[in-house]
Amino acid sequence: MDAAMNAPIIRLAAVSKSFQAPRSGGIVEALRDVSLDVRPGEFLSIIGPSGCGKSTLLSLVAGFLPPTSGDIHFDGRQITGPSPERGVMFQDYALFPWRTVIENIEFGPFARGIGRRARRENARQLASLVGLAGFEDRYPHELSGGMRQRCALARLLANEPKVWLMDEPLAAVDLQTRIILQDELLRLWGDGIESCARPTVVFVTHGIDEAVLLADRVVVLARRPGRIKAIIDVDLPRPRAPLRSAPEVARIVEQLWNVIRDEAAMAIAEEGN
Amino acid sequence: MLSWLEPMSGLLVLAGGWQLASIIANNPTLVPPLQTIWAALVDLAHTDLTSDIIASLIHLAGGFGTGAALGLLLALFCARFQLVAVVIDPIAEFLRPISAIAWIPIAILLFGVGQGVPMFLIFYASLFPIFVNALDGIRRVDPTLIRAAEMLGASRRLVVTHIVLPAALPAVFAGARLSLGVGWVAMVAGELVGADTGLGYRIEYFQEFFSMEGVMATIVVVGIVGYVLDALLRLLQASLLRWSPVNGGSR
Amino acid sequence: MKPAIRIGLPTAIVVILLVVWEIAVRLTHTQGLVPLPSGVVRSGIALTEDGTLMQALASSLERVIIGFAIAAAIGIPIGLAIGTVPLLDRTLRPVLDGLRGVAPIAWIPMAILWLGVRGDAALFVVAYAAVFPFILNTSEAARRIPRSLFHAAESLGASRLLLLRSVVLPGALPFVFTGARIAMAFAWGSIIAAELAIGIKVSTAKRAVAGIGQMMVDTLYVRRDVDALVLYMIVIGIVSFLIDSGLRHAQARLMPWTQQ
Numbered sequence: 141m142d143a144a145m146n147a148p149i150i151r152l153a154a155v156s157k158s159f160q161a162p163r164s165g166g167i168v169e170a171l172r173d174v175s176l177d178v179r180p181g182e183f184l185s186i187i188g189p190s191g192c193g194k195s196t197l198l199s200l201v202a203g204f205l206p207p208t209s210g211d212i213h214f215d216g217r218q219i220t221g222p223s224p225e226r227g228v229m230f231q232d233y234a235l236f237p238w239r240t241v242i243e244n245i246e247f248g249p250f251a252r253g254i255g256r257r258a259r260r261e262n263a264r265q266l267a268s269l270v271g272l273a274g275f276e277d278r279y280p281h282e283l284s285g286g287m288r289q290r291c292a293l294a295r296l297l298a299n300e301p302k303v304w305l306m307d308e309p310l311a312a313v314d315l316q317t318r319i320i321l322q323d324e325l326l327r328l329w330g331d332g333i334e335s336c337a338r339p340t341v342v343f344v345t346h347g348i349d350e351a352v353l354l355a356d357r358v359v360v361l362a363r364r365p366g367r368i369k370a371i372i373d374v375d376l377p378r379p380r381a382p383l384r385s386a387p388e389v390a391r392i393v394e395q396l397w398n399v400i401r402d403e404a405a406m407a408i409a410e411e412g413n
Numbered sequence: 414m415l416s417w418l419e420p421m422s423g424l425l426v427l428a429g430g431w432q433l434a435s436i437i438a439n440n441p442t443l444v445p446p447l448q449t450i451w452a453a454l455v456d457l458a459h460t461d462l463t464s465d466i467i468a469s470l471i472h473l474a475g476g477f478g479t480g481a482a483l484g485l486l487l488a489l490f491c492a493r494f495q496l497v498a499v500v501i502d503p504i505a506e507f508l509r510p511i512s513a514i515a516w517i518p519i520a521i522l523l524f525g526v527g528q529g530v531p532m533f534l535i536f537y538a539s540l541f542p543i544f545v546n547a548l549d550g551i552r553r554v555d556p557t558l559i560r561a562a563e564m565l566g567a568s569r570r571l572v573v574t575h576i577v578l579p580a581a582l583p584a585v586f587a588g589a590r591l592s593l594g595v596g597w598v599a600m601v602a603g604e605l606v607g608a609d610t611g612l613g614y615r616i617e618y619f620q621e622f623f624s625m626e627g628v629m630a631t632i633v634v635v636g637i638v639g640y641v642l643d644a645l646l647r648l649l650q651a652s653l654l655r656w657s658p659v660n661g662g663s664r
Numbered sequence: 665m666k667p668a669i670r671i672g673l674p675t676a677i678v679v680i681l682l683v684v685w686e687i688a689v690r691l692t693h694t695q696g697l698v699p700l701p702s703g704v705v706r707s708g709i710a711l712t713e714d715g716t717l718m719q720a721l722a723s724s725l726e727r728v729i730i731g732f733a734i735a736a737a738i739g740i741p742i743g744l745a746i747g748t749v750p751l752l753d754r755t756l757r758p759v760l761d762g763l764r765g766v767a768p769i770a771w772i773p774m775a776i777l778w779l780g781v782r783g784d785a786a787l788f789v790v791a792y793a794a795v796f797p798f799i800l801n802t803s804e805a806a807r808r809i810p811r812s813l814f815h816a817a818e819s820l821g822a823s824r825l826l827l828l829r830s831v832v833l834p835g836a837l838p839f840v841f842t843g844a845r846i847a848m849a850f851a852w853g854s855i856i857a858a859e860l861a862i863g864i865k866v867s868t869a870k871r872a873v874a875g876i877g878q879m880m881v882d883t884l885y886v887r888r889d890v891d892a893l894v895l896y897m898i899v900i901g902i903v904s905f906l907i908d909s910g911l912r913h914a915q916a917r918l919m920p921w922t923q924q
Contacts, residue, residue, distance in 0.1 A: 176523075202560075202564060204560055204564075206564075220630070221563070222560065222563040222564040223566070224564070224565055226564070227564065227565075228561070228564045229559070230557055230560075232557060232559060234555075234557045234558055234560070234561035236561075236575075236576065236579070237560060237580075237656050237657065238579040238580075238582070238656045238657075239656075240656075247562070247565050247567075247575075248566055249563040250564055251562070251566045251567040251568070251571055252566050279655070279656040281656065281657070281658040295565070297563060297568065371460040385644075417849075420755060420757070420758035422755050422761070423755035423756045423757075423759040424759055426755075427759055442777070443777055443778065449922070476904065488699065490829075496673070499669065499670050499673050499674065500673055500674045500677055502674075503674045504674065506905075507901065507905055509908075510849055510904040510905050510908035511853075511900065511901045511904045511905075512849065512850070512852065512853020512854070512856065512857075512904070513853070514769070514798050514853050514854065514857035515853060515856045515857075515897065515900045515901075515904075516855055516856065516882070516897075517856075517860055517895075518860065518880045518883075518884045518893055518897075519893065519894070519897055521884060522884065522890065522893065535791070540845060558671075558688070558784075594764070595764070597765055597767075598765065598767040598768070599767070600767075601766070601767035601769070601770055602767045602768075602769040602857050602861075605767070605769055605770065605772075605861065606769075606860060606861055613767070616770050616773065617773075619773075619789070620773035625773070625774065625777065629774070630768055630773060631770075632770050632771070634761060635765065635766050635770060636762040636765050636766045637762065637769070638765075639764075639765025639766070640758075640761060640762050640765055641694070643761075643765070
């Protein structure tokens with residue numbers, strides 16, 4: 141592969157983020173000194189106990205928040221705000237309730253001024269691709285959780301982003317739906333094809349098994365303040381879907397669990413107070 | 414069909430009571446019997462009814478249109494610029510409890526007797542409920558939706574027109590229904606003393622000629638038109654808010 | 665945002681506007697045609713000193729309070745009846761909705777005929793305007809009381825009247841209070857309208873004690889004193905504001921669990 145393929149598509153250099161606590165008035169350090177290179181075409185998972193700043197990290201890369209210190213570069217340029225090139229999937233889907241499925245999907249092209257017929261056609265194809273054919277004229281409140289998530293994914297795909305930023309997208313669905321959606325996610329992403337041709341995914345999740353199954357690398361964050369504790373390579377062959385119950389997966393999950401075990405226990409203890 | 418029976422019976426009781434009162438009073442000027450009221454109504458329908466209703470509706474549309482537009486604009490500005498909100502909030506708080514009807518003398522002073530008075534009253538009556546509700550609705554828009562729109566590439570203007578306004582629409586409708594009720598009442602009052610067209614004016618006209626049956630007939634029309642307007646607004650609300658799990662098909 | 669700015673900025677803007685207004689009117693010599701801030705103040709002092717203002721306020725407020733009390737006495741029982749007996753709700757609600765849409769002031773001609781011009785006509789209008797919020801809110805409040813409370817009281821052997829007194833009434837109180845607030849606002853608003861309408865129709869000789877509404881008519885048509893007119897408006901505004909915030913604070917004190 142040539143040099144361009146090796147240059148990181150996202151680079152975080154010594155990124156820190158602090159907030160002012162609304163009630164106590166003190167400063168909360170959400171992230172401290174995070175440096176990370178995301179390779180183009182890779183599937184990167186981020187895991188960690190609650191309060192470790194995973195969602196904050198994603199918001200920074202998305203461009204919703206500026207870092208307190210440090211730099212974030214996308215494709216060589218500094219990030220100044222959200223952009224269709226870095227598509228985001230939110231935990232609560234964030235579908236526009238007053239727009240139908242098809243209208244939600246075509247929102248990105250609509251915002252960019254693409255003509256009605258072209259964007260309608262494109263949206264219809266995407267709806268089919270994610271399995272929502274026949275539901276184009278439904279409103280979000282008429283859809284199940286899994287269907288809403290597919291709609292959100294189609295909406296993201298309509299802009300053909302280089303990066304998919306996903307904030308616990310499968311947290312709100314039941315286990316069976318989650319398995320189906322994981323497989324679909326891998327398929328749509330391009331699991332098993334050349335990494336040059338597929339988008340980059342940054343996937344924040346609570347589930348260690350999910351992280352290992354889907355990702356090329358897993359970043360483990362520690363909490364209070366949030367910082368990188370470990371980055372583990374997942375050296376398993378692709379496509380991954382058939383490997384769901386493979387012992388290699390379980391082994392890596394065990395390894396990761398040991399890394400975060402203590403912090404997770406502390407998080408639970410503190411939440412109880 | 415049976416669902417018509419019960420509301421009808423309430424009306425029948427009211428009508429029956431009125432007729433009884435007119436028999437007891439035995440004074441057609443004091444309590445006109447139903448027949449004369451009906452005759453006056455029919456007569457009115459053949460003469461001025463349509464033009465009166467249209468005149469009142471024009472007052473309503475003009476006043477409500479400007480009041481709602483200004484209310485929305487102010488709400489958007491106040492939501493966007495904190496300084497504007499700081500100035501406007503106390504003024505709104507002070508003006509809000511003042512009934513629209515209290516403005517009649519000043520309206521007459523400003524506009525003279527004519528179209529201006531009832532339109533101004535509706536403008537005033539619709540401004541506040543819509544402003545307050547719209548501001549509340551705008552402030553409650555889910556910020557994640559705005560982020561999603563920005564992420565998808567929407568410009569600032571597009572975010573306002575396609576995200577903020579639709580999200581605030583249910584609240585705006587609540588304000589609209591409120592202003593319609595209050596505004597209709599205030600407008601008729603304004604027409605009664607300060608206009609030369611419209612249903613309120615017609616009531617005054619009949620009063621001048623001591624035609625109490627004419628007054629009652631017009632009052633009946635005012636009540637019916639008011640009811641129909643609210644029903645239409647409710648239909649519009651149900652249709653535009655189809656997407657809302659809460660509001661779609663509300664009472 | 666600092667309280668200094670929150671209070672200071674609007675006050676400063678209002679003061680600046682008033683000063684500009686005063687200068688503009690004086691420069692264009694339009695006083696008498698257009699209200700003058702200093703003229704309004706002067707009217708205020710004069711009218712308070714000779715007692716006109718206070719007397720008018722007193723007589724208007726007296727009618728408001730009486731009308732309010734009548735509206736409560738009629739409206740609350742009707743509301744309770746509608747809220748607890750679904751049949752009554754279905755039959756009476758459309759009639760009430762229709763009547764509600766008729767401006768109270770439209771009844772003035774009939775009210776004058778029936779009750780004479782003394783002041784009772786105005787009273788009728790006030791009571792009419794104020795009764796609907798009571799009916800609506802009381803019925804809504806009664807409807808919201810959970811069925812289980814009724815069942816519990818009934819199984820303990822309570823009669824219908826006792827039920828009403830010890831279950832429905834306390835549970836409905838907060839909503840009814842909100843209704844009272846709205847009713848009071850309507851009552852105050854309609855007294856002005858009623859007095860205006862009566863004042864315009866009837867000559868000075870027949871009128872009873874003049875309320876603020878009648879004073880405004882007098883100022884508008886007879887004396888053509890724009891400054892006094894604006895002063896009356898301001899007084900109406902202040903009274904409206906005081907009534908509303910007074911009742912809001914009372915509600916917060918009496919029923920702190922209903923904070924909106």
